[in-house]
Amino acid sequence: xxxxxxxxxxxxxxxxxxxxxxxxxxxxxxxxxxxxxxxxxxxxxxxxxxxxxxxxxxxxxxxxxxxxxxxxxxxxxxxxxxxxxxxxxxxxxxxxxxxxxxxxxxxxxxxxxxxxxxxxx
Amino acid sequence: xxxxxxxxxxxxxxxxxxxxxxxxxxxxxxxxxxxxxxxxxxxxxxxxxxxxxxxxxxxxxxxxxxxxxxxxxxxxxxxxxxxxxxxxxxxxxxxxxxxxxxxxxxx
Numbered sequence: 001x002x003x004x005x006x007x008x009x010x011x012x013x014x015x016x017x018x019x020x021x022x023x024x025x026x027x028x029x030x031x032x033x034x035x036x037x038x039x040x041x042x043x044x045x046x047x048x049x050x051x052x053x054x055x056x057x058x059x060x061x062x063x064x065x066x067x068x069x070x071x072x073x074x075x076x077x078x079x080x081x082x083x084x085x086x087x088x089x090x091x092x093x094x095x096x097x098x099x100x101x102x103x104x105x106x107x108x109x110x111x112x113x114x115x116x117x118x119x120x121x
Numbered sequence: 122x123x124x125x126x127x128x129x130x131x132x133x134x135x136x137x138x139x140x141x142x143x144x145x146x147x148x149x150x151x152x153x154x155x156x157x158x159x160x161x162x163x164x165x166x167x168x169x170x171x172x173x174x175x176x177x178x179x180x181x182x183x184x185x186x187x188x189x190x191x192x193x194x195x196x197x198x199x200x201x202x203x204x205x206x207x208x209x210x211x212x213x214x215x216x217x218x219x220x221x222x223x224x225x226x227x228x
Contacts, residue, residue, distance in 0.1 A: 037217070047157075047165065047208055049217040062216040063122075096164055100212075107155030107170035107210065114164055 002027040004097050004112035012091075012119050018084040022097030022112055023077075030055055030075045035100040037108060038071060038082050040093040048093075052100075053080050087119045123147055123211050127220035133228040138199045142223045144192045144209035153213035156185055156194045159222075160205045168207075169194065199225075 008020035022036070029036065038050040051061040051071045061069050070083040084091060094116050098108035124147035134140050144154065152172035157165035167176045169185035172192055182197040196203055204227050209220040 046221045047210070047219040049210075049219065052215075052217075060215050064216075098164075105153065105171040105174075107157070107167045107176070107212070108165075109167045109170075109176060111164035111166070 002099060002110050004099065004110055006095060006097055006112045006115040008095070008115055008117065010116055010118060012087055012117060013121050014088055014119055015086055018082070018087050018091060018117060018119075020082040020095055020115060020117070021079050022081070023079045025078075028075075029073050029078050029080060030057075032056075033102045035102055036073070036080050037098045037100060038080075039096045039098060039108075040091075041096070041114075042093045050082070050095075089119050091117070092119045093117060122216055123150060123214055123218050125209055125211055125218050125220040127207075127209055127223050129223060130221065131224045131226060133226045134199055135228045136199050136201060140196050140199060140225065142194045142207055142209075142225075144187075144194070144220050146190045146192075146211055146213075149189045150211045150213035152188050153211055154185075154187070154192050155210045155212065156183075157208045157210065158203075158205045159208060165208060 003025045005023045012018045034055045036053045041047050053071045068085045073080045094114040096114045097112045099110040100108045126145045128143050154172045156169040159165040168179050173185045184195050186193045207223045
């Protein structure tokens with residue numbers, strides 16, 4: 001059974017780069033047929049889709065974040081990463097990674113537990 | 122972007138009630154809609170995909186319907202474990218977008 005676990009610094013200073021990792025266990029991140037997403041949720045607010053990594057390594061980003069965002073995979077470590085540059089307080093949120101099976105039109109069926117990121121000096 | 126609007130934002134109900142949450146898309150998304158349940162401090166959990174398909178392991182009291190721009194999530198008989206926040210999400214086009222959420226509270 002695939003499990004996801006996010007990790008990263010809980011606190012990032014404004015204007016710096018936020019770097020998060022999503023470790024995948026129980027399956028290979030490069031196996032075909034999966035999409036890997038990052039989603040975030042500010043405290044008390046709704047969910048915002050950040051971007052997606054195909055198992056081929058190509059990506060699709062939310063235009064609202066595209067200029068600051070890089071999502072990539074490291075097949076040797078079986079994880080995906082998120083880098084968000086020039087962060088502000090508006091980037092404070094719980095960050096989740098999630099898997100979507102491409103076939104049969106599935107939704108995001110496996111989620112990590114989330115990691116809290118606070119942007120503050 | 123495709124805007125997703127849920128109603129109501131908050132719903133008060135009792136155990137055993139039948140409840141329906143609505144999600145409207147700003148343009149047609151065919152059946153590319155998912156519903157998630159989220160409890161405080163936890164990640165969302167997939168309930169329904171492709172508008173009406175029940176995710177494996179999800180109780181049959183949950184059902185989804187609709188297509189195009191209007192969708193529903195129905196819980197046929199509320200159980201204590203169902204009090205949570207529910208989110209709809211479209212995956213017809215990028216960027217994927219979510220509704221603002223519906224909080225289901227105990228009356």
